[in-house]
Amino acid sequence: xxxxxxxxxxxxxxxxxxxxxxxxxxxxxxxxxxxxxxxxxxxxxxxxxxxxxxxxxxxxxxxxxxxxxxxxxxxxxxxxxxxxxxxxxxxxxxxxxxxxxxxxxxxxxxxxxxxxxxxxxxxxxxxxxxxxxxxxxxxxxxxxxxxxxxxxxxxxxxxxxxxxxxxxxxxxxxxxxxxxxxxxxxxxxxxxxxxxxxxxxxxxxxxxxxxxxxxxxxxxxxxxxxxxxxxxxxxxxxxxxxxxxxxxxxxxxxxxxxxxxxxxxxxxxxxxxxxxxxxxxxxxxxxxxxxxxxxxxxxxxxxxxxxxxxxxxxxxxxxxxxxxxxxxxxxxxxxxxxxxxxxxxxxxxxxxxxxxxxxxxxxxxxxxxxxxxxxxxxxxxxxxxxxxxxxxxxxxxxxxxxxxxxxxxxxxxxxxxxxxxxxxxxxxxxxxxxxxxxxxxxxxxxxxxxxxxxxxxxxxxxxxxxxxxxxxxxxxxxxxxxxxxxxxxxxxxxxxxxxxxxxxxxxxxxxxxxxxxxxxxxxxxxxxxxxxxxxxxxxxxxxxxxxxxxxxxxxxxxxxxxxxxxxxxxxxxxxxxxxxxxxxxxxxxxxxxxxxxxxxxxxxxxxxxxxxxxxxxxxxxxxxxxxxxxxxxxxxxxxxxxxxxxxxxxxxxxxxxxxxxxxxxxxxxxxxxxxxxxxxxxxxxxxxxxxxxxxxxxxxxxxxxxxxxxxxxxxxxxxxxxxxxxxxxxxxxxxxxxxxxxxxxxxxxxxxxxxxxxxxxxxxxxxxxxxxxxxxxxxxxxxxxxxxxxxxxx
Numbered sequence: 001x002x003x004x005x006x007x008x009x010x011x012x013x014x015x016x017x018x019x020x021x022x023x024x025x026x027x028x029x030x031x032x033x034x035x036x037x038x039x040x041x042x043x044x045x046x047x048x049x050x051x052x053x054x055x056x057x058x059x060x061x062x063x064x065x066x067x068x069x070x071x072x073x074x075x076x077x078x079x080x081x082x083x084x085x086x087x088x089x090x091x092x093x094x095x096x097x098x099x100x101x102x103x104x105x106x107x108x109x110x111x112x113x114x115x116x117x118x119x120x121x122x123x124x125x126x127x128x129x130x131x132x133x134x135x136x137x138x139x140x141x142x143x144x145x146x147x148x149x150x151x152x153x154x155x156x157x158x159x160x161x162x163x164x165x166x167x168x169x170x171x172x173x174x175x176x177x178x179x180x181x182x183x184x185x186x187x188x189x190x191x192x193x194x195x196x197x198x199x200x201x202x203x204x205x206x207x208x209x210x211x212x213x214x215x216x217x218x219x220x221x222x223x224x225x226x227x228x229x230x231x232x233x234x235x236x237x238x239x240x241x242x243x244x245x246x247x248x249x250x251x252x253x254x255x256x257x258x259x260x261x262x263x264x265x266x267x268x269x270x271x272x273x274x275x276x277x278x279x280x281x282x283x284x285x286x287x288x289x290x291x292x293x294x295x296x297x298x299x300x301x302x303x304x305x306x307x308x309x310x311x312x313x314x315x316x317x318x319x320x321x322x323x324x325x326x327x328x329x330x331x332x333x334x335x336x337x338x339x340x341x342x343x344x345x346x347x348x349x350x351x352x353x354x355x356x357x358x359x360x361x362x363x364x365x366x367x368x369x370x371x372x373x374x375x376x377x378x379x380x381x382x383x384x385x386x387x388x389x390x391x392x393x394x395x396x397x398x399x400x401x402x403x404x405x406x407x408x409x410x411x412x413x414x415x416x417x418x419x420x421x422x423x424x425x426x427x428x429x430x431x432x433x434x435x436x437x438x439x440x441x442x443x444x445x446x447x448x449x450x451x452x453x454x455x456x457x458x459x460x461x462x463x464x465x466x467x468x469x470x471x472x473x474x475x476x477x478x479x480x481x482x483x484x485x486x487x488x489x490x491x492x493x494x495x496x497x498x499x500x501x502x503x504x505x506x507x508x509x510x511x512x513x514x515x516x517x518x519x520x521x522x523x524x525x526x527x528x529x530x531x532x533x534x535x536x537x538x539x540x541x542x543x544x545x546x547x548x549x550x551x552x553x554x555x556x557x558x559x560x561x562x563x564x565x566x567x568x569x570x571x572x573x574x575x576x577x578x579x580x581x582x583x584x585x586x587x588x589x590x591x592x593x594x595x596x597x598x599x600x601x602x603x604x605x606x607x608x609x610x611x612x613x614x615x616x617x618x619x620x621x622x623x624x625x626x627x628x629x630x631x632x633x634x635x636x637x638x639x640x641x642x643x644x645x646x647x648x649x650x651x652x653x654x655x656x657x658x659x660x661x662x663x664x665x666x667x668x669x670x671x672x673x674x675x676x677x678x679x680x681x682x683x684x685x686x687x688x689x690x691x692x693x694x695x696x697x698x699x700x701x702x703x704x705x706x707x708x709x710x711x712x713x714x715x716x717x718x719x720x721x722x723x724x725x726x727x728x729x730x731x732x733x734x735x736x737x738x739x740x741x742x743x744x745x746x747x748x749x750x751x752x753x754x755x756x757x758x759x760x761x762x763x764x765x766x767x768x769x770x771x772x773x774x775x776x777x778x779x780x781x782x783x784x785x786x787x788x789x790x791x792x793x794x
Contacts (some may be wrong), residue, residue: 004519007371018127021134025141026120033112033503035255038511039104042111043351047517050506054107054158055547056082060090061098061106062553071728072763074534074555076547077568078604078746079723082264084765086563087160087202091256095565111159111508115499118145118166122393125169129176129341130394132401135488140397142495144169148311149389150547153382156505164205165386167197171213172390176341185789187217187241188782191248198253203563205259216348223344236485248412251778257357258771259728260563266766267726268563306417310497311722312430313467314396316423320474321399323419328405335402342394349391352384400491403474420475427467430460467489523610523628530554533607534640538617541610541631549787557604568724574658602664603664603744605640643709644669645694646718647686651676657745669743679741686716707761711752720749721761732760 001649013179043050059082069090071083082088089095094113098106123141126132132140145163147156170193172364178186190213199207205618221238325332336343362369429611434457439562464687473487503509518524518541527535530552534548535556549556557568601609601619611617617624617634626633646669646731652660657670667688671681688694694713720743722727731750736758743749753757 008240018124021127021137022120022124022141025227026116029119029142029499030112030116033115033509034108036602037108037112037509040107040511041514041517042507042510042512044507045511047614050157050508053087053158053547053686054109055550056087057089057107057159058103059550059553060088060092060095060548061103064095064098069706071768072705072723072726072766074723075550075553075769077565077724078557079555080565080568081259081267081436081726081728081738081763081765084259084267084563084728085202086260086264087204088256089200091199100442102166108509114159114162114166114696115145115503118162118169119499121167121169121173122390125173125176126397130398131337132397135485135492136397136401137243139488139491139495140393141169142492142499143314143396143720144390144393145384145494145502146311146314146498148314148388148498149385149392151502151505153385155383155386156502156508157507159508160201160204161383162198163201164209164383165389167193167200168209168386168390171209172345173215175220179341181403182613183237183241184439185785188248188785190217190243190248192252192782194245194249195252198257203264205316206257207384210246211389211478212348212352212384213245213249214242215352216344217245219348219351220344222504223340248778248782250773252782254774254778255768256771258767259772262727262766264563267566308548310462310463310494310501312427313470314498316426316471317400317474318396319393319419319423319426320471322394323413323416324399324403326415327413331405332402335398339398343399346391346494347393349387352387400474404477404642416729420471423471424468427464427471431457466494470494490744521629522626523631523633526608526626526633527550527554529609530608534605536601536606536609538609538619538634539610539631551567564728565724567726567742567746568674571658574655601636602641603644603747604723605642606636607640608635610634642699642721643696643711644720644722645713646720647688647694647715649681649684649718651681651683654745660744669720669749670745671741671743671749673746674744675745679739680743685716688715688717689712704789705763709759710756711759712756713752713754715754717745717752717754718749718760720744720747720750722747723761724765725749727766728763730762732762733757 015562040054041051058076059073060791065783071081072079073082076082076085083090089110094109099107101428110354119141123137123696124146126137126140127134130137145165145183152154155165174189174193175186176190178296186319194206194209197209210791218238221234221241254781257437281357383672406505470487470490479482481510482552518529523541533554535554537556603619608625609617609619609622610628612634613628613630617632619634621637623633623637625635646665646667646670650668651671654674660668660670682684692714694711694717696712697710699707699709707721711717723743724746725740726749729740729748730750731738733750733752738750740748740750748761
């Protein structure tokens, strides 16, 4: 009697049993990872990829605790809209844990939860949809979140990409659960899952998942013998299903998707320069990645350097599984034909990864086809490799689950014998390579085999014993029940080890090189207590890159954005890099601007900076306050001006405006000729007595996205607030809305009449209200659709 019926006899109904197994597995994974993990940081300061969401996640926790949904952050890129930047997990419902734990533990939860959800949905899919034995289902769920192919890309380096991996099995579950009988509900639920992916990880893999879902629905709709209906009926259902899937995938998250989509084409650097090309959002960028090179990288990486000795057992099992398939073609053809969803998933994945090279090849032969197919030729593999991971896991567990019948006719086949020999060699090689005399001899003949050298002889021996036991079981198929259970428990153990390899990748969950962060130095203690101050580094100390300032709510010009502000990046490229004659990445520029740029501190409201120990700061108006261990802290002698006034407005070309930053601000404001044409701005001069200088007072940051202050001037005046100009800023003078324009290319500028006035600046992402309305309508339609088919059993 199979395991599923033994469990049923205990008293659990089938649907609750599957949920219970998936829940218990995910629960124990979460508990283990919690006690296993130390507190962040999880990487070195010089390699912040594994930590680059640290500040964003902590900042999100601060917003939840303050019950503030802010769209604009002074801490990001000198004041930009993180909400529209392609990543802002403010809507993730698990953020409620911010109320119950501190920042460090909250970040630890955000790292762990993707593995918990991924394992849960993967196990549930294998149990509920594919009806596998529970031990194989648990093994498969753990194996999937091991992300063997994903480790050869960038998926496991950073937690932002892991939500796409974790929710992909949920997408499969939605399609597999309802697609046969409740096809419209299947499309709606699948769209809901993709929308949740956008809310949790942003734009990283969103459009790629939408594309895969559309392909899945296409393959499913026209799959042979799926349903006995006419071609016209298939076509109509396919069209309606695609529309429903796409509508809910985009519509439910439209409250953030619509502003992000607008920002990516108007205010983002992505479309203008193609910097940081990761094919996340939008789908098109100027320089495509070569698909062939990516495929070869993944194949050689997974075969030669899989990233851990535990993966050797999986590769050995894959060899046996492929031999079983090749020696039992008819049996597995019948099995796979019966499991239509299995074939649909694998076919969809193959088509998805064939699209870039095929589209590129077709586009190269015709100008018309180039315009039509060019976007598809830019799909990268790096952020969708989890789809291959899922398909590979599915193949392996399917074959192993049906191995008893397959092995009987394989034992005398030459393919089977070769595969067994290679599998034994594969798990034995790490042990052999542990001996220096063998390693040196083998590497001398084949250098690439150096990747097989394990971290320790002990771990190599463990993998060898585990591998040999599993190979013995699947080769000889002993009839003892204890052997069967021992083999399946061993499989679960191997799956867990592979998952842990993914979790540990790039030091996630392990506190490493903490001393390199200089947290106990005088300069870092000052930095950590600088909440609300504006920091522009003279020398960029090695922990300030990416989002470190967000941990302490320190405003500044750093901060990781997937869709960075175009104006700020154009300024950095033209001003800093042009003068330093060095090529820098936009997210971590070197701010050493001593020649000739001390005036930059008169534009940005800089409160303090850091410079190498014992070096004099050439900026005027600053004095040394902290003698640090590695850096000295210099603080502005007088409070930084938050509002700048001008009586003269000049229209100049872009280069002239940028070069003007070399001159201290002295009552002259500039607008580029391009911006002057767009915003209808003319040169103008206001008379103003030097004895009666304009003033401002009561500068208050009321909320994260609102500023209030008072002005007092004897005449009309131009006002420049040094916050990055973006679509979405609105300025009100005494409750009356005034026209704004980009002042000095970067900042928010506007006119204010003579006298005393209250100025209120508000930021709201463009089309936020439209996006919110679409989300509410989509949610209502989604609930109505569920109620209409409420008889369906979940």
